[in-house]
Amino acid sequence: MTAYLITNVSVVGAEPTDLLIRDGVVAAVGSGLTAPDATVVDGTGLVALPGLVDLHTHLREPGREDAETVESGSRAAALGGYTAVCAMANTSPVADTAGVVEQVWRLGREANLVDVQPIGAVTVGLAGEQLAELGAMADSAARVRIFSDDGHCVADPKLMRRALEYVKAFDGIIAQHAEEPRLTEGAQMHEGEVSTRLGLIGWPAVAEEAIIARDVLLAEHVGSRLHVCHVSTAGSVEVLRQAKARGVRVTAEVTPHHLLLTDVKAETYDPVYKVNPPLRTATDVAALRAALADGVIDVIATDHAPHAVEDKECEWAYARPGMLGLETALSIALDVLGPEWDLIAERMSRTPARIAGLTGHGVDPAPGVPANLTLIDPAARRTIEPTELASRSRNTPYARMTLPGRIVATFLRGEPTVLDGKAVK
Numbered sequence: 484m485t486a487y488l489i490t491n492v493s494v495v496g497a498e499p500t501d502l503l504i505r506d507g508v509v510a511a512v513g514s515g516l517t518a519p520d521a522t523v524v525d526g527t528g529l530v531a532l533p534g535l536v537d538l539h540t541h542l543r544e545p546g547r548e549d550a551e552t553v554e555s556g557s558r559a560a561a562l563g564g565y566t567a568v569c570a571m572a573n574t575s576p577v578a579d580t581a582g583v584v585e586q587v588w589r590l591g592r593e594a595n596l597v598d599v600q601p602i603g604a605v606t607v608g609l610a611g612e613q614l615a616e617l618g619a620m621a622d623s624a625a626r627v628r629i630f631s632d633d634g635h636c637v638a639d640p641k642l643m644r645r646a647l648e649y650v651k652a653f654d655g656i657i658a659q660h661a662e663e664p665r666l667t668e669g670a671q672m673h674e675g676e677v678s679t680r681l682g683l684i685g686w687p688a689v690a691e692e693a694i695i696a697r698d699v700l701l702a703e704h705v706g707s708r709l710h711v712c713h714v715s716t717a718g719s720v721e722v723l724r725q726a727k728a729r730g731v732r733v734t735a736e737v738t739p740h741h742l743l744l745t746d747v748k749a750e751t752y753d754p755v756y757k758v759n760p761p762l763r764t765a766t767d768v769a770a771l772r773a774a775l776a777d778g779v780i781d782v783i784a785t786d787h788a789p790h791a792v793e794d795k796e797c798e799w800a801y802a803r804p805g806m807l808g809l810e811t812a813l814s815i816a817l818d819v820l821g822p823e824w825d826l827i828a829e830r831m832s833r834t835p836a837r838i839a840g841l842t843g844h845g846v847d848p849a850p851g852v853p854a855n856l857t858l859i860d861p862a863a864r865r866t867i868e869p870t871e872l873a874s875r876s877r878n879t880p881y882a883r884m885t886l887p888g889r890i891v892a893t894f895l896r897g898e899p900t901v902l903d904g905k906a907v908k
């Protein structure tokens with residue numbers, strides 16, 4: 484195993500120092516380190532963060548390997564500064580059995596670019612009718628702790644209650660895609676001024692808020708852990724704020740795109756902007772940013788949702804919802820939050836690692852900790868070229884935009900997955 488000496492690097496925004504990585508761990512931290520056998524990485528001007536952790540990634544394998552595979556998505560993640568991702572269950576077949584989650588987990592180990600932690604489905608086939616074999620998935624080699632029907636809402640309150648009760652035994656979490664389906668029938672975008680002007684059926688904010696309100700009450704009633712996926716409205720933030728103040732065990736995520744983009748993008752009719760939940764208003768964006776800063780929203784999660792060209796480059800109404808996120812998330816966070824390194828580490832690494840129970844991730848570089856970390860050049864700017872992304876899909880909403888920050892290197896257990904801004908394998 485090669486040793487690496489990263490010189491003159493700022494660890495989470497602190498004064499520059501040296502980091503020695505050896506045998507999978509951070510062996511030493513301090514100025515003027517020497518290690519003749521180590522490969523030197525000049526960290527001048529760079530910031531080291533604990534490797535980023537994504538609670539919400541769609542890898543599309545098994546079933547839609549044309550859009551993404553565990554390997555291509557893992558490479559995209561590493562290039563984005565991630566060392567661990569949680570893979571959503573809406574694959575084909577659905578990850579609703581021990582067999583499928585073990586397959587995804589094994590593929591992640593084989594690719595060995597990030598740790599891939601499978602999320603299990605809550606209900607069989609995501610159909611919302613019958614609980615999946617949650618216990619078997621928890622006991623499997625994948626050791627699933629987060630369950631989600633993401634893409635669909637667990638709309639039946641009785642089923643949601645049973646799921647919350649069931650996972651309590653092993654301190655599991657239900658991650659909810661909060662969308663009251665009766666309120667979003669035929670919806671194409673956020674319900675508001677822009678949808679009225681464009682004549683498109685809207686997805687009202689209340690369709691999200693009503694489910695979150697219900698679910699925090701259910702989680703409170705049974706004393707279980709709830710996680711709310713892709714929070715997108717100011718009203719949802721208020722519901723969460725009140726629930727947290729009462730001590731409900733709820734955590735929440737926001738996506739980079741909901742922190743930056745608004746429903747005005749739909750005026751282009753470019754389906755790259757079609758996503759669930761939809762892009763909302765500038766008022767919502769401001770509320771989400773404030774909630775991320777004050778902790779009502781715990782983490783930034785990408786909801787990386789690759790889609791093949793034929794599913795995206797078509798008429799708006801026929802396009803699948805979802806956008807890429809892994810390779811641009813850190814840049815968007817930097818753009819939105821500024822160089823608030825401690826906050827970025829908290830929202831993109833430490834807290835998501837803690838929620839998912841991923842030990843060895845989300846820990847700041849210090850002597851003895853697993854060397855899962857990423858190096859960022861905050862002064863660099865880059866223009867996003869969809870064809871240059873490592874993802875098999877191209878549906879980034881940031882095409883041709885110039886964004887701050889560049890991932891220079893990522894290390895997984897002491898081995899580089901990215902060096903000089905390029906994937907190592």
Ligand SMILES: NC(=O)N[C@@H](CC(=O)O)C(=O)O
Nearest residue numbers: 541633634758759788804805
């Ligand atoms: N976000 C999306 O618009 N799409 C996701 C599903 C989801 O996260 O709801 C997908 O799987 O494509």
Ligand SMILES: [Zn+2]
Nearest residue numbers: 633634660712
């Ligand atoms: Zn979702």
Ligand SMILES: [Zn+2]
Nearest residue numbers: 571633634786
């Ligand atoms: Zn999703």
